[in-house]
Amino acid sequence: MPKTIFQKIIDREIPAKIVHEDEHCIAFHDVQPEAPVHVLVVPKKLIARVGEATTQDEATLGHLLLTAGNIARELNLDAGFRLVINNGPHGGESVPHLHVHLLGGRQLTWPSG
Ligand code: AMP
Numbered sequence: 001m002p003k004t005i006f007q008k009i010i011d012r013e014i015p016a017k018i019v020h021e022d023e024h025c026i027a028f029h030d031v032q033p034e035a036p037v038h039v040l041v042v043p044k045k046l047i048a049r050v051g052e053a054t055t056q057d058e059a060t061l062g063h064l065l066l067t068a069g070n071i072a073r074e075l076n077l078d079a080g081f082r083l084v085i086n087n088g089p090h091g092g093e094s095v096p097h098l099h100v101h102l103l104g105g106r107q108l109t110w111p112s113g
Contacts, residue, residue, distance in 0.1 A: 036105025077104035
């Protein structure tokens with residue numbers, strides 16, 4: 001299976017503005033930001049989407065959320081932020097490598113489109 005674009009970022013084959021990296025995940029700025037802060041938090045393990053995660057991925061999934069919260073604090077998103085995971089075609093997923101969108105820096109509306 002060809003590498004996803006996020007795997008290429010993890011492997012340093014293409015550049016990204018990385019804001020965090022640890023043993024289990026990497027986080028970098030989205031190239032097409034939908035808000036003043038738009039960071040993607042991506043597990044190093046290739047899980048295609050949350051709907052295909054298993055109980056073996058429980059710690060990884062928890063780590064992604066905790067990391068997103070820590071990055072939000074580091075980026076001073078004190079007024080609030082939103083975490084989004086798109087899953088499959090109806091969810092608007094475009095990269096088949098699980099990622100959490102961290103959005104903030106402006107008033108976000110709800111419901112999303
Ligand atoms: P999704 O539509 O939920 O699968 O989100 C994929 C996100 O990845 C989109 O917001 C894209 O703008 C973003 N994206 C695609 N390629 C790159 C890249 N090379 N570096 C950073 N973000 C990217």
